[in-house]
């Protein structure tokens with residue numbers, strides 16, 4: 781049976797792009813504060829891609845999916861999780877939150893806990909299997925369905941089995957998921973995104989990403 785992926789905040793740029801790509805190999809449940817908005821978005825995306833994409837409330841997407849992806853703005857996440865935390869207990873939770881400086885998106889503003897991912901782990905009191913990933917892939921690239929994806933995704937977690945499962949899901953997107961170590965290393969991935977935003981502005985475009993050189997190809 782295909783894996784089910786719930787995307788909390790799935791109506792946004794990143795959630796929609798991921799749903800478009802994952803819908804080909806997984807059962808995607810797109811979440812929103814408004815189930816109606818989620819259903820509308822899911823119908824549009826399923827029609828555009830032919831993928832398996834349905835809409836639901838954020839809570840339903842979190843409760844019923846094998847893997848839950850948080851695609852919320854950093855400023856909204858803590859409050860949203862007050863409601864969703866019980867549904868996330870025991871689940872693999874993929875966090876891509878980038879804590880950008882609100883007044884300067886070309887700069888990171890890491891929270892006191894060290895990183896957005898570590899803060900999430902503390903907020904969920906270790907009850908979910910947190911995997912940090914997907915910080916450095918742009919929504920614009922995910923949305924361009926006609927163009928194959930290329931690039932690496934740094935995947936960090938203290939839970940090796942959860943990390944391996946998320947790497948497989950990332951490979952299914954057409955990207956190369958790389959084991960980038962423990963969850964604390966998410967600080968690097970979160971900090972890299974404003975660098976890519978700056979590079980986009982400096983050199984033009986919205987598609988800057990990363991590739992790690994010097995390692996053998998994955999088999």
Ligand SMILES: NC(=O)c1ccc[n+]([C@@H]2O[C@H](COP(=O)([O-])OP(=O)(O)OC[C@H]3O[C@@H](n4cnc5c(N)ncnc54)[C@H](OP(=O)(O)O)[C@@H]3O)[C@@H](O)[C@H]2O)c1
Nearest residue numbers: 789791792793794812813851852853856877878915918919
């Ligand atoms: N965009 C990118 O290229 C990109 C790249 C890498 C990483 N990221 C990270 O991925 C995450 C999602 O980015 P995004 O650009 O997709 O975000 P976004 O479009 O700004 O927001 C995503 C969704 O979050 C929900 N939301 C917004 N404000 C909320 C609030 N106050 N409370 C609860 N839900 C709220 C909305 O869904 P509903 O209104 O339907 O509930 C919205 O569609 C962010 O943490 C970002 O740092 C983004």
